[in-house]
Amino acid sequence: MRIRFTKMQGAGNDFVVLDETRGRLGLQPAQYRWLADRHFGVGADQVLSVRPSPAPGIDFEYVIHNADGGEVEQCGNGARCFVRYVRERGLTDKRTVRVRTMNTVLELTEADDGRVTVDMGPPVFDLPQVPFDDAGLSPHPQGGWHTWRLALGTDAAAPHADVAVLSMGNPHAVQLVADVDAAPVAAVGALVERHPRFPKRVNAGFLQVVDRSHARLRVWERGAGETLACGTGACAAVVAGIRLGLFDPRVDVQTRGGLLTIAWDGGDAPVRMTGPAATVFEGEIEVPQ
Numbered sequence: 001m002r003i004r005f006t007k008m009q010g011a012g013n014d015f016v017v018l019d020e021t022r023g024r025l026g027l028q029p030a031q032y033r034w035l036a037d038r039h040f041g042v043g044a045d046q047v048l049s050v051r052p053s054p055a056p057g058i059d060f061e062y063v064i065h066n067a068d069g070g071e072v073e074q075c076g077n078g079a080r081c082f083v084r085y086v087r088e089r090g091l092t093d094k095r096t097v098r099v100r101t102m103n104t105v106l107e108l109t110e111a112d113d114g115r116v117t118v119d120m121g122p123p124v125f126d127l128p129q130v131p132f133d134d135a136g137l138s139p140h141p142q143g144g145w146h147t148w149r150l151a152l153g154t155d156a157a158a159p160h161a162d163v164a165v166l167s168m169g170n171p172h173a174v175q176l177v178a179d180v181d182a183a184p185v186a187a188v189g190a191l192v193e194r195h196p197r198f199p200k201r202v203n204a205g206f207l208q209v210v211d212r213s214h215a216r217l218r219v220w221e222r223g224a225g226e227t228l229a230c231g232t233g234a235c236a237a238v239v240a241g242i243r244l245g246l247f248d249p250r251v252d253v254q255t256r257g258g259l260l261t262i263a264w265d266g267g268d269a270p271v272r273m274t275g276p277a278a279t280v281f282e283g284e285i286e287v288p289q
């Protein structure tokens, strides 16, 4: 099957975007995996499919597949690219677009300078909803909140990670590090991603607090490995830092691929993420059956 695609990136988190507004392509998990493959396919951290309005008051549906082919609930950087995509192609002329993902409706607004702000909705701390299994674990109080100690192996000498656990519609485990450049993101991230306490696996964030309004962040993403930026990861890291008493309500997060600004007023307030989104190139490719 020959398909048209658009390659996009938001802060270096890169995407293959597919237009399914006039009909489904019917791709299977192995085909999403192939499209995301950097050697045999186009190459991307996620594949995003743009579908027509699923209900009155909602402009589009947006479906996300990780590079491993698995469908997931949210993608913050992808959401910014999504709004850029539908506006650039004339699929809408609205500046603020409402889009349904697997488990929520997001509101996205493109500013004159091309930066996009996403209302990501409120963070979720209820552990079964993350989901996180805390049976038999005690939380470690820190600031006004707590972290959880995860053993990263079965023997007594196994290393551990102290993580703050929350959902931004998708699961996140955020650990504080002194220096993101020295953090063992691949080794520890892979262990946290598949830790048995996270039944749906988890995105593992490594957060360096620079000061009360500046952070540095690296994220080992579920189903994609380390990416140059993770939008929901930045939201989760800032929310965790605010609850741990480390940040003010607005934080600039420096990722390896760009700068994201995250704002959260606490409680049930929505998390707002602002950052770049850009088209890289367009093409056509024959996808193996």
Ligand SMILES: N[C@@H](CCC[C@H](N)C(=O)O)C(=O)O
Binding pocket: 013, 045, 046, 066, 072, 073, 074, 075, 076, 077, 078, 170, 171, 203, 221, 222, 223, 224, 227, 229, 230, 231, 232, 233
């Ligand atoms: N890159 C994303 C997150 C994509 C999904 C994530 N890997 C998951 O499995 O939940 C972002 O910008 O938020």
